[in-house]
Amino acid sequence: MNPLHQYLLLSALLFSVGLAGALTRRHAILVLVGVELMLNAANLNFLAFWRYGPNPEALTGVMFVIFAIAVAAAEAAVGLALIISIYRHLRTSNVDEVDRLKG
Amino acid sequence: MxxxxxxxxxxxxxxxxxxxxxxxxxxxxxxxxxxxxxxxxxxxxxxxxxxxxxxxxxxxxxGRVTVAPWSGLSVALAVFITLAWTVIKSKVLAGFAGNSPGGYTLAVKEIGGKLVTEYVLPLQVMGLLLTAALIGAVIIALHERKGWK
Incomplete structure (x- = not known):
């Protein structure tokens, strides 16, 4: 088992923890936290393959991670704004209780 | 837990x-x-x-802070086992084993150079996306008052 395998297993573990959080928690913010963990697992995969891949001078993995971090930051901002707006309308942030389309 | x-x-x-x-x-x-x-x-x-x-x-x-914890946890566990099995058994990854990470250090200057030459269009699109996302977030989270449009 070389270091690339260890990084990929760590990434798989991080993804699974994020998936478990997103699937089981009831609070909408914690679902978003699980999604963030899954995005970070993908970033770790990109960096591991960039480091141990055949052509690190091309910097493809690094560029992908930079853009992924920017998109994830935008996603977190919009997601939290949506959660705050839903809380104002429905007085709850439990994802089970937000089950109607009509505000 | x-x-x-x-x-x-x-x-x-x-x-x-x-x-x-x-x-x-x-x-x-x-x-x-x-x-x-x-x-x-x-x-x-x-x-x-x-x-x-x-x-x-x-x-x-x-009350409970989780919903259907066992089904969610079992799905996550199944995903982890599948990913780990794939990583360990992969023949493609075994080809990477010869590559050692030594001998290459990442310089910030290189990243900057790539960002303003080869990746300049994605950089601009990213700036547009961040601006649109932040304006959208502010508008969504803005407190609504009566008589305010």
């Missing part, structure tokens, strides 16, 4: 993201590691704490 206090959950997220930034530093991507600390620990975690305080406060609602 689950933390009931939401602020504790957000702080644990910050700690795990710092750990991931250390992993990035160990991989030789120092710039990405510091970006990770700045963006995730400095901005996203604080944003999550603010959102927690703006919605309900730290205490969890009475």
């Amino acid at each position: 689950c933390l009931r206090n939401l602020v504790h959950s957000a702080l644990c997220l910050a700690v795990s993201l710092v750990g991931l930034a250390l992993v990035y530093l160990g991989l030789g991507a120092e710039f990405i590691g510091w970006i990770q600390i700045l963006v995730y620990v400095g901005a996203v975690s604080i944003l999550i704490v603010f959102a927690i305080l703006l919605t309900r406060g730290a205490e969890a609602p009475p």
Whole structure:
């Protein structure tokens, strides 16, 4: 088992923890936290393959991670704004209780 | 097993993201590691704490904090086992074993050069996306008053 395998297993573990959080928690913010963990697992995969891949001078993995971090930051901002707006309308942030389309 | 206090959950997220930034530093991507600390620990975690305080406060609602925990956990466990089995058994990854990471250090100057030459169009699109997302977030979260349009 070389270091690339260890990084990929760590990434798989991080993804699974994020998936478990997103699937089981009831609070909408914690679902978003699980999604963030899954995005970070993908970033770790990109960096591991960039480091141990055949052509690190091309910097493809690094560029992908930079853009992924920017998109994830935008996603977190919009997601939290949506959660705050839903809380104002429905007085709850439990994802089970937000089950109607009509505000 | 689950933390009931939401602020504790957000702080644990910050700690795990710092750990991931250390992993990035160990991989030789120092710039990405510091970006990770700045963006995730400095901005996203604080944003999550603010959102927690703006919605309900730290205490969890009475009752269970999870929904259908065993089915969710078993799905996550199945995903982990599948991924780990794939990683360990992969023949493509065995081809990477000969590549050693030594001999190449990442310079920030190189990243900057690539960003303004080869990746300049994605950089502009990213700036547009961030602006649109932040304006959208402010408009969505804006407090609505009566008679205000």
